[in-house]
Amino acid sequence: METERLRIFDEQYMEMGSLPRKEVHKQGHWHETFHCWFVRRESNQTFLTLQLRSKVKKDFPNLLDITAAGHLLDTESVQDGVREIEEEIGIKVNMIDLIPVGRIKNELILNQFIDREFCHVYLYVISLENEQYTLQEEEVSGMFQAKLEDLKALYKEKTSEIEVKGFTVGEDGSRSEAVIAVRKESFVPHGETYMQTLFKAVEELSFEE
Known part of the structure; x- marks a missing residue:
C-alpha cells in the first residue's frame, strides 16, 4: 500500500506529477481522496454511518471514521473511487446514486505524518439501520450509527x-451488537x-x- 502511486498537487489543485504514497505523506504533498458518508432518516432524526477502523491499521487504529473512504491512485478518476465502498464494507453503489x-x-x-488531502466528498442515502455489510477485516472492524445532532454537539x-x-x-467473524460512549478523540480527526x-x-x- 505504501508503494501505491498517488497524483500530487499544489495548494491550488494544479497537478505536479505522482509519487509513492509513503513519500506523499512524508513530504506533505497535496493528493486526492474519495469519501462517502451513508445517511439515513428515521422518526425525524438524521443519522450518519461510521466505520470503526481495524486495530491493525497503521494510521488511526480503532477510531471511528467516514463510512467508506480511500486514496485515489494516479491511474484513477474521482468516479473510480466508488470502488472503496464495496471493498471496505461490501455494499455495491453506483456513482450516479451518490450526492x-x-x-x-x-x-x-x-509528527512525521503530513496528510494534505483534496477530499471528494459524497453522501449516500440508506433506508436501513444496518445494511448487509461485509467488512474488509484488515480495514474495518465494525459499523456504527450516530445522530447528526449529537455529532454536531460533540x-x-x-x-x-x-x-x-x-x-x-x-477475530472469529462473529458480530456483537454494541452501544458505546465516544468522545471527540474517538474519531479520526478532520478539520x-x-x-x-x-x-x-x-x-x-x-x-x-
Whole structure:
C-alpha cells in the first residue's frame, strides 16, 4: 500500500506529477481522496454511518471514521473511487446514486505524518439501520450509527460524550451488537471546515418520506 502511486498537487489543485504514497505523506504533498458518508432518516432524526477502523491499521487504529473512504491512485478518476465502498464494507453503489458535497481541502500534521488531502466528498442515502455489510477485516472492524445532532454537539464542544449504536466483528467473524460512549478523540480527526461543510450538506438533504 505504501508503494501505491498517488497524483500530487499544489495548494491550488494544479497537478505536479505522482509519487509513492509513503513519500506523499512524508513530504506533505497535496493528493486526492474519495469519501462517502451513508445517511439515513428515521422518526425525524438524521443519522450518519461510521466505520470503526481495524486495530491493525497503521494510521488511526480503532477510531471511528467516514463510512467508506480511500486514496485515489494516479491511474484513477474521482468516479473510480466508488470502488472503496464495496471493498471496505461490501455494499455495491453506483456513482450516479451518490450526492456530491464537493471537494474539500483537509490538512492534518502529526509528527512525521503530513496528510494534505483534496477530499471528494459524497453522501449516500440508506433506508436501513444496518445494511448487509461485509467488512474488509484488515480495514474495518465494525459499523456504527450516530445522530447528526449529537455529532454536531460533540464537534461544537457543547457536549464531551455521545452514544453511537452498531456492531463490532470479532477475530472469529462473529458480530456483537454494541452501544458505546465516544468522545471527540474517538474519531479520526478532520478539520473544522470539513466537518462544517459535511454537516451543512446533510442538513440540506431532502429525504423521501
